[in-house]
Amino acid sequence: ETGVTQSPTHLIKTRGQQVTLRCSSQSGHNTVSWYQQALGQGPQFIFQYYREEENGRGNFPPRFSGLQFPNYSSELNVNALELDDSALYLCASSFRGPGNTIYFGEGSWLTVV
Amino acid sequence: AQTVTQSQPEMSVQEAETVTLSCTYDTSENNYYLFWYKQPPSRQMILVIRQEAYKQQNATENRFSVNFQKAAKSFSLKISDSQLGDTAMYFCAFIFLNSGGSNYKLTFGKGTLLTVNP
Numbered sequence: 355e356t357g358v359t360q361s362p363t364h365l366i367k368t369r370g371q372q373v374t375l376r377c378s379s380q381s382g383h384n385t386v387s388w389y390q391q392a393l394g395q396g397p398q399f400i401f402q403y404y405r406e407e408e409n410g411r412g413n414f415p416p417r418f419s420g421l422q423f424p425n426y427s428s429e430l431n432v433n434a435l436e437l438d439d440s441a442l443y444l445c446a447s448s449f450r451g452p453g454n455t456i457y458f459g460e461g462s463w464l465t466v467v
Numbered sequence: 468a469q470t471v472t473q474s475q476p477e478m479s480v481q482e483a484e485t486v487t488l489s490c491t492y493d494t495s496e497n498n499y500y501l502f503w504y505k506q507p508p509s510r511q512m513i514l515v516i517r518q519e520a521y522k523q524q525n526a527t528e529n530r531f532s533v534n535f536q537k538a539a540k541s542f543s544l545k546i547s548d549s550q551l552g553d554t555a556m557y558f559c560a561f562i563f564l565n566s567g568g569s570n571y572k573l574t575f576g577k578g579t580l581l582t583v584n585p
Binding site: 387394395402409412442444446455456 | 519560
């Protein structure tokens with residue numbers, strides 16, 4: 355149990371639609387990151403938020419966007435869904451600082467049809 | 468760019484035996500951390516062990532230990548007395564500290580599927 359919770363667990367969307375995934379960080383964690391894990395692959399970094407501002411971004415198009423709220427919970431939004439967006443989306447939270455442990459949620463499995 | 472390579476897509480081991488998972492990485496950074504994460508079928512990514520690059524001593528956590536060879540950029544995981552519950556996907560991951568000294572992003576390998584057989 356890492357204290358990081360994600361919702362929904364599974365969802366199916368149609369190509370072109372929009373989706374919002376949610377994450378509740380471990381208590382007190384001020385940094386949240388999102389990762390995309392395609393089937394059979396390692397997670398790929400999407401972006402990171404610290405104190406409600408984007409703090410770094412991976413190689414993902416602008417239709418991937420996020421928010422971090424004052425209580426450090428977070429959302430990942432994906433617009434204009436494509437079939438290749440089908441993946442497990444992982445939320446990770448930590449305290450900001452050198453080498454602090456990063457805790458992951460169980461993920462949201464998105465299927466785009 | 469940082470890359471992490473896990474050359475063993477799948478491995479199997481008998482219960483109670485020892486197994487070693489390989490990982491190599493490439494970076495020009497000097498200040499970084501290395502991790503092994505375990506992802507069982509439940510999908511929860513669980514930290515197994517971590518190693519600070521500035522420490523020469525290899526990290527150990529109970530049955531798990533690493534062989535960190537900084538010059539060779541190698542970071543292998545040894546699991547002793549393997550248990551059925553160790554069956555999972557294992558990911559090697561790397562994070563470097565940016566100029567602000569803060570965590571940035573984890574870079575993962577593609578993973579090694581470990582099966583522990585009874």
